Amino acid sequence: MSKSQGVNVAPARFFREQAFEAAEETSGPEREALMQRIREQLKAQDAVLVAHYYTDADLQILADETGGCVSDSLEMARFGFEHPASTVVVAGVRFMGETAKILSPEKRVLMPTLEATCSLDIGCPPDEFSAFCDQHPDRTVVVYANTSAEVKARADWVVTSSIAVDVIRHLHARGEKILWAPDKHLGDYIRRETGADMVLWDGACIVHEEFKGIELDELRSRYPQAKVLVHPESPAAVVAQADVVGSTSQLLKAVQTLDADTFIVATDNGIFHKMRQLAGNKTLLEAPTAGKSATCNSCAHCPWMAMNGLRNLAHVLETGDQEIHVDPRIAEQALVSLNRMLNFGREQKRQVLGAGDA
Secondary structure, eight states, X not given: OOOOOOOOOOOHHHHXXXXXXXXXXXXXXXXXXXXXXXXXXXXXXXXXXXXXXXXOHHHHHHHHHTTOEEEXXXXXXXXXXXXXXXXXXEESOHHHHHHHHHHOTTSEEEOSOTTOOOHHHHTSOHHHHHHHHHTOTTSEEEEESSSOHHHXXXXXXXXXXXXXXXXXXXXXXXXXXEEEESBHHHHHHHHHHHOOXXXXXXXXXXXXXXOOHHHHHHHHXXXXXXXXXXOXXXXXXXXXXXXXXXXXXXXXXXXHXXXXXXXXXXXXXXXXXXXXXXXXXXXXEEOOOSOTTSXXXXXXXXXXXXXXXXXXXXXXXXXOOSBOOOOHHHHHHHHHHHXXXXXXXXXXXXXXXXXXXX
């Protein structure tokens, strides 16, 4: 069972044009000078930098070398919570900054730009989502982490792609029917994996939705020995061709552990920096997002992630501008649904460790 919600989201090209106008490029001496300013300011401001795998390589380098964290959205927030720094600087998109603030309300949370958002977040307005939930009062509301604080507050559970299948399988085993938002492709993948009764919000990631099944099949024919790694936000025709379907962390593990020299990767190409660090001897190919007549065969990079750069990171550290604020009432409600996932993950890990000791 599925349900489409009539939310008008502008075409991907519009989002890219808007966001890339705000993206920045640096090179040579300016780059080195900015990186040094940022190092000094992180120390002076008692701040730690957490960066998503999809951000620019320079930001990932800075996070690693200054004792910060490069990871997925949830681990970024966890790291900020556990780190003693009084300021957490989140290089990513807005919902990531909000999640960090929800888990660490006493800390100052800054971002290089608050304009960096997400098509999944934009495509799931809180008021319309709440009305959608009201139409299905008998369903357990499960939302993806790529949502606003207000949407998280309306949910029963928040999940990341790494734990979503396990949570839905758990709820399905208890006889619960699910209302899922916002990514329809991820929701469809979870439904096929678990057999759960799910109503789906009609949202999509503008990066992953662009991957093409026919073009991927053609690329596989040219590289028959390659393993295909796919993020589950991708369309079903792409997921069906995967050797591994998983979150960013799971795809990084796969590129290190699978017995292959070549990988076709269907997720944001920002992840290639970390993949090359972890498996520099492997050949990495971007999965195609367009046909042969397109200006780029693979344009798989989030325009909002590209808005995070050295200049605006240095600026925010020096000025304290671009601070994340979340209404305390909303944060308290959202923390309930986040904690359900965190507690589930801890119990799951405990059971695995226990089974290993047996």
